[in-house]
Amino acid sequence: MAGGAVGLGNFLRFPIQAIQNGGGAFIIPYLVSFVLLGLPLTMIEWSTGKLGGLFGHHSPPMIMQKLGRRVHWRYIGSIGLFSSIIIASYYCFIESWIFSYMLHSLFGTFDGMTELQISDFFDRYLNLSISVSGIPYDTFLSFVFCLALNIYILSKGIAGGIERVAKICMPLLFIFGIFLVIKAFTLKAGEDGAIFDGTLGLNFLWTPQFDSLANPNVWLAAAGQVFFTLSLGMGAIQTYASYLKKEQDIALSSLTSAFTNEFTEVILGSSIIIPISIGYFGIDKVIELTQSGGFGLGFRTMPYLFEQWGTVFSTLAGVAFFGLLFFAGITSTLSIIQPTVAHLSKSFDWSQKKSSYITGSFVFFLALPCILFFDKGVFDEYDYWGGTMALFLFAMFEAIAFSWILGVDKGWKLITGYANITVPRFFKFVLKYITPTMLILIFISALVKPMNDDWSLISIHGWELDNNAIIAKLMHKGMDVNDSNIIYIDGARIYLLLLLITIWLTIYINIRVRKKRVQKHNESMMS
Amino acid sequence: MNTLPFIIMTVVQGAILGITIYLYWKVFTFENKNNEKEESFSDDEF
Numbered sequence: 001m002a003g004g005a006v007g008l009g010n011f012l013r014f015p016i017q018a019i020q021n022g023g024g025a026f027i028i029p030y031l032v033s034f035v036l037l038g039l040p041l042t043m044i045e046w047s048t049g050k051l052g053g054l055f056g057h058h059s060p061p062m063i064m065q066k067l068g069r070r071v072h073w074r075y076i077g078s079i080g081l082f083s084s085i086i087i088a089s090y091y092c093f094i095e096s097w098i099f100s101y102m103l104h105s106l107f108g109t110f111d112g113m114t115e116l117q118i119s120d121f122f123d124r125y126l127n128l129s130i131s132v133s134g135i136p137y138d139t140f141l142s143f144v145f146c147l148a149l150n151i152y153i154l155s156k157g158i159a160g161g162i163e164r165v166a167k168i169c170m171p172l173l174f175i176f177g178i179f180l181v182i183k184a185f186t187l188k189a190g191e192d193g194a195i196f197d198g199t200l201g202l203n204f205l206w207t208p209q210f211d212s213l214a215n216p217n218v219w220l221a222a223a224g225q226v227f228f229t230l231s232l233g234m235g236a237i238q239t240y241a242s243y244l245k246k247e248q249d250i251a252l253s254s255l256t257s258a259f260t261n262e263f264t265e266v267i268l269g270s271s272i273i274i275p276i277s278i279g280y281f282g283i284d285k286v287i288e289l290t291q292s293g294g295f296g297l298g299f300r301t302m303p304y305l306f307e308q309w310g311t312v313f314s315t316l317a318g319v320a321f322f323g324l325l326f327f328a329g330i331t332s333t334l335s336i337i338q339p340t341v342a343h344l345s346k347s348f349d350w351s352q353k354k355s356s357y358i359t360g361s362f363v364f365f366l367a368l369p370c371i372l373f374f375d376k377g378v379f380d381e382y383d384y385w386g387g388t389m390a391l392f393l394f395a396m397f398e399a400i401a402f403s404w405i406l407g408v409d410k411g412w413k414l415i416t417g418y419a420n421i422t423v424p425r426f427f428k429f430v431l432k433y434i435t436p437t438m439l440i441l442i443f444i445s446a447l448v449k450p451m452n453d454d455w456s457l458i459s460i461h462g463w464e465l466d467n468n469a470i471i472a473k474l475m476h477k478g479m480d481v482n483d484s485n486i487i488y489i490d491g492a493r494i495y496l497l498l499l500l501i502t503i504w505l506t507i508y509i510n511i512r513v514r515k516k517r518v519q520k521h522n523e524s525m526m527s
Numbered sequence: 528m529n530t531l532p533f534i535i536m537t538v539v540q541g542a543i544l545g546i547t548i549y550l551y552w553k554v555f556t557f558e559n560k561n562n563e564k565e566e567s568f569s570d571d572e573f
Contacts, residue, residue, distance in 0.1 A: 206532030206533070207529065208531075256554055421557075
């Protein structure tokens with residue numbers, strides 16, 4: 001599972017989130033969220049997944065129903081499917097960028113380019129009307145190839161084989177990552193084309209800014225990043241753990257998976273793209289580059305660093321970096337798509353192959369607006385609602401169901417039963433009180449955040465929402481009414497809402513079909 | 528690099544590295560002991 005957890009979130013999403021949320025302003029909420037939300041929720045997902053598996057449930061809606069003991073929890077559990085399929089759609093798109101960049105590195109596309117040309121190359125690559133390789137619609141074709149590859153692996157049930165390949169690729173990615181960290185730390189202004197020291201970026205990230213602790217949106221972004229990177233709130237861990245045997249350990253496995261991920265993110269992910277991009281562009285320009293089109297910073301900067309090492313080494317480094325990242329991406333995508341495949345397979349008694357193809361079609365049509373209208377803000381909408389909000393909501397309900405409905409005593413038994421490690425009892429207290437309360441508080445305060453974070457003004461001037469409050473975002477507060485992107489943003493939101501309704505429909509049909517089956521069975525028994 | 532961010536970075540990254548190494552040591556130590564465990568909880572409880 002560590003193979004699935006380590007992925008693009010560590011190397012590509014974390015730096016963007018950290019920069020967008022003020023560097024040092026982000027790191028404290030991030031670390032606190034990891035300890036008080038990330039670790040407890042990792043244990044919750046592993047244990048509830050195993051619990052579901054013991055009763056033959058392998059998809060998030062069924063597992064949540066088992067946990068919440070009422071049928072409406074199955075609908076709440078669908079949020080896990082909703083987030084996983086949205087993330088799968090744009091994750092697969094990013095995977096295709098990586099694949100293309102690996103080929104471009106191999107064929108020397110970046111040879112002789114300046115840092116601005118390489119940054120512009122990324123914009124041109126995402127513009128479907130331009131072909132950067134000479135092959136028409138190369139960006140789209142690359143996405144189709146990557147999606148087809150993922151679905152083929154899932155349909156053939158050979159994800160285990162990929163995991164074994166990942167076991168070789170992952171240590172190689174770590175070794176290459178450590179090499180890049182050293183390069184980032186030693187990047188000096190005036191050398192290798194850099195205009196600032198790499199350490200400027202590290203100062204930016206690690207100088208704490210305590211005023212951010214009162215900003216719920218930074219907390220929401222930090223918690224969202226923790227969930228995204230640990231694959232929490234998307235049902236991936238639950239689905240994986242549902243196939244574990246009763247006597248298998250989950251305490252040590254879940255903690256090892258979480259810390260492997262944090263090692264990759266906080267030690268490697270934070271020390272590569274942030275110092276390198278700030279070294280080449282400066283803080284202001286990097287902040288500007290990360291305002292939209294999340295995940296893109298690494299594509300704008302890393303090829304330029306590699307270009308400084310000469311033709312042969314730049315090719316090797318580009319192929320190694322993007323190639324290893326591609327493998328990390330595939331293992332993650334497989335684990336993200338699996339909950340939907342399991343849901344369809346169990347709900348309609350479809351084969352793995354059929355469920356994989358239908359899930360693949362869903363992902364394809366869901367990704368289309370993201371690809372076609374990338375520059376209109378659709379990608380960022382997907383990442384916000386699917387990659388942050390939905391994860392957060394699912395995690396919040398999960399924590400409430402685990403700690404307050406199932407009961408923390410039973411839950412603690414699930415976590416520590418058959419464990420290969422002693423889990424500190426402090427976490428039992430955290431699971432019962434801190435995690436659910438913190439999730440509820442962050443969610444409510446991000447929902448109705450007042451203007452400029454000044455909660456004291458509420459009583460004096462009434463409740464004027466900040467532009468970043470969730471409700472304000474829904475109402476496009478702060479946007480120009482004539483902004484041409486609004487129609488695309490609204491379109492994306494309606495599309496996502498339709499997806500959620502479709503998932504609810506599959507659950508409703510499943511409940512009806514099963515009820516009828518039970519009725520028929522009872523009637524036949526009576527007669 | 529400035530002193531305060533350097534100290535914070537070193538402490539945080541050192542702690543994560545230390546815990547990760549400890550957990551992997553535990554994984555390799557306990558890898559073959561799964562079958563020797565006694566019943567920890569019963570399905571009926573859930």
